Amino acid sequence: MKDVLKIFKNRNSIISRIIINLFIFISLFLLSIIMINYNLTKKNYDKIEQEKIDIILNSIKPSLAVNISFELWSAVEDTLDNLVKNKDIIRVKLDTPNDSNKKEFYNSKREKLVINGSNSFSKTIEIFDPQSKEGLARLTIIYSKDNFNRLINEYLLWIGILTIIYIIVSLFFIKSVSFLIKPLDDIAHDMNNFDPSNPQKIINKSHCKDEIDMIYKSSNKMIDTIDNHIKDMEKKNKLIFEQSKMASMGEMIGNIAHQWRQPLSVISTGATGMKVQKEFDTLSDESFQKTCTIINENAQYLSKTIDDFRNFIKGDRDKKVFSLNKMIDSFLNLVQGPIKNNNIQMKLDLEEELHLEGYENELIQCMINIFNNAKDVLKELTQEKRYIFITSKSINNKVIISIKDNANGIPNDILPKIFEPYFTTKHKSQGTGLGLHMTYNLIVDGMNGNIEVKNDRYLFQDKEYTGAEFTITLPTK
Numbered sequence: 001m002k003d004v005l006k007i008f009k010n011r012n013s014i015i016s017r018i019i020i021n022l023f024i025f026i027s028l029f030l031l032s033i034i035m036i037n038y039n040l041t042k043k044n045y046d047k048i049e050q051e052k053i054d055i056i057l058n059s060i061k062p063s064l065a066v067n068i069s070f071e072l073w074s075a076v077e078d079t080l081d082n083l084v085k086n087k088d089i090i091r092v093k094l095d096t097p098n099d100s101n102k103k104e105f106y107n108s109k110r111e112k113l114v115i116n117g118s119n120s121f122s123k124t125i126e127i128f129d130p131q132s133k134e135g136l137a138r139l140t141i142i143y144s145k146d147n148f149n150r151l152i153n154e155y156l157l158w159i160g161i162l163t164i165i166y167i168i169v170s171l172f173f174i175k176s177v178s179f180l181i182k183p184l185d186d187i188a189h190d191m192n193n194f195d196p197s198n199p200q201k202i203i204n205k206s207h208c209k210d211e212i213d214m215i216y217k218s219s220n221k222m223i224d225t226i227d228n229h230i231k232d233m234e235k236k237n238k239l240i241f242e243q244s245k246m247a248s249m250g251e252m253i254g255n256i257a258h259q260w261r262q263p264l265s266v267i268s269t270g271a272t273g274m275k276v277q278k279e280f281d282t283l284s285d286e287s288f289q290k291t292c293t294i295i296n297e298n299a300q301y302l303s304k305t306i307d308d309f310r311n312f313i314k315g316d317r318d319k320k321v322f323s324l325n326k327m328i329d330s331f332l333n334l335v336q337g338p339i340k341n342n343n344i345q346m347k348l349d350l351e352e353e354l355h356l357e358g359y360e361n362e363l364i365q366c367m368i369n370i371f372n373n374a375k376d377v378l379k380e381l382t383q384e385k386r387y388i389f390i391t392s393k394s395i396n397n398k399v400i401i402s403i404k405d406n407a408n409g410i411p412n413d414i415l416p417k418i419f420e421p422y423f424t425t426k427h428k429s430q431g432t433g434l435g436l437h438m439t440y441n442l443i444v445d446g447m448n449g450n451i452e453v454k455n456d457r458y459l460f461q462d463k464e465y466t467g468a469e470f471t472i473t474l475p476t477k
Contacts, residue, residue, distance in 0.1 A: 019174055030166065034159055041155060045148055053123045053143050056083070061127060061139075068096070068136045069129045080105050083141075090120055091142045119145050237441060263298035270295045304333060324354040324392055324399060331367045338372075342379045342386065347460075349391040354399055356474055358447040363474075366442050366451075369435040370403050370470050377407040387460065387467075394476065401472040406465035409455035418453055449474040 060079055067075040076094070084092045084105040094103040124140040270291040277283035332339070332346065339346060356363075371388065378386045389404045410418060419440040443451045449472060456469040 019177060023170060023174075026170075038155065038159075042152065045151055049121060049143065049145070049148055050123070052088075053121065053141060056086075056089075057123060057125050057139065057141060061125065062130075064094075064139065065127050065130055065136060068127060069131070077103060088144045088147065089141060090144050093140045093142075095138045095140070096136065119149070121145060237438070260302060263301050266298045267295050319358060320360065321355055321357045322360040324356055324401070325350050325352070327356075327360050327363060328367075328390065328392075331364050331371075334364070335368060335371055338375050342375055344375065344378060344386045344388055347387055347389045349389070351393045354392055354394055354476075356399060356476065358474065359442075362442045362446055366439040366472070367403065369439045373436065374403070374405040374407060374468070378405060381407060387465070389460075397476050399474045399476055401474070402469060403472075404456060404458075404469040405467040406460075407467050409466045410453070410468045412455075415453065415455070419451075443472055443474070447474055 060083060064076060064079060067073075067079065080092050080094060080103055083089060090106070092103075092105045096102060121143040122140060123143065124138060126135055127137045127139055128134065129136050274283055274288060274291050277287065328348070328350065338344070374388055378388075383406075385406070387406045389402070391402045391404075393400050419436050440451055443449045451473070452471045454469055454471075455466060457464065457466045459465075
């Protein structure tokens with residue numbers, strides 16, 4: 001019974017729909033046959049009972065006509081008394097023009113019976129004089145429906161028995177069908193719970209070598225294909241990531257070399273100056289302390305640049321909690337060269353004490369990709385002011401990072417394709433179209449976040465600008 005109820009638990013399943021529709025169709029079909037047969041049986045038996053009454057009346061009609069015409073009332077009474085002794089006749093009534101000759105006889109076993117349409121038939125005939133054809137009397141017979149009702153009750157009993165048998169057979173049929181289709185339900189459940197990140201082959205528990213087994217084999221073949229495809233995609237994504245990182249590293253090495261020139265020049269000048277001053281015995285304590293402080297500050301700056309570059313190259317995939325503001329500082333340090341070379345002004349509006357749980361290195365890579373796209377467009381513009389705005393804020397346990405430029409925005413026909421792989425508006429020698437696609441994957445798949453892009457028109461320092469705005473939404477720690 002539990003197996004039967006389990007089938008109907010999910011009304012959207014193929015099994016339950018097939019069985020319910022089949023059960024309704026067969027039930028309606030059988031019900032219509034029963035109703036038609038019931039009405040025909042009732043009509044035919046009613047007709048038979050009426051014919052029995054006609055036979056009885058026609059058999060006594062001639063003798064009654066003769067006896068009444070000769071006024072042989074004792075013979076009439078004997079005829080009617082014998083007639084009412086029939087167990088199926090309830091009452092016999094003879095009406096004559098002369099009220100004194102009216103006769104009415106009751107079946108002794110049915111005298112107290114209340115006569116109505118549900119328990120009796122009634123039939124009335126006219127009795128005529130055999131010679132003159134003049135009407136002599138009217139005979140009414142009330143005939144019992146006992147036989148008719150008994151037949152109908154037996155019929156209804158059989159219908160009840162057949163209904164119970166039908167229900168039992170239906171339950172057996174449903175159980176049999178559920179047993180036959182259970183492997184299909186199992187494979188549907190296994191496929192619904194299939195985890196692409198951990199593909200496991202599904203096992204045919206029924207061990208039947210039929211169409212179900214073919215579905216299992218096809219499903220496992222599909223799982224192998226998906227598994228191979230996922231592995232290939234992981235290899236490609238890893239390769240794309242490494243290629244993008246190598247391209248960024250090549251650019252950053254040049255940036256670092258450019259950034260180091262000034263600090264190294266300051267260190268070299270300070271050290272040489274102290275050496276000369278020492279030789280001429282003009283090096284004062286104050287000058288020595290000041291020069292050492294300048295050398296130390298520039299050395300710390302060089303060390304910070306090396307640490308940021310080393311962490312970026314290391315490419316940790318360890319999920320950890322990190323400070324968003326410190327991450328943005330590292331990002332700005334890595335792109336300081338192109339910022340200065342292209343005369344870009346970075347405008348920051350960062351909320352304090354924002355922390356994320358995820359992959360810090362990958363988020364830096366994403367911001368570098370977005371920055372590089374903005375930088376490439378900005379350096380082609382002739383306008384004097386080149387801005388990139390970075391804002392951060394926390395809303396409903398989510399961190400919103402916005403990166404916006406003033407490079408006149410992205411054409412509307414290109415905007416929907418911006419995150420597609422291999423889509424680029426640059427010359428093939430300048431871009432592969434993978435940077436923003438990789439950024440999308442790292443944010444959405446790698447960090448369970450979201451990234452959107454739109455064109456925004458805004459005011460800054462009383463001047464209107466238009467630019468592309470990338471919005472990154474990430475869950476907080």
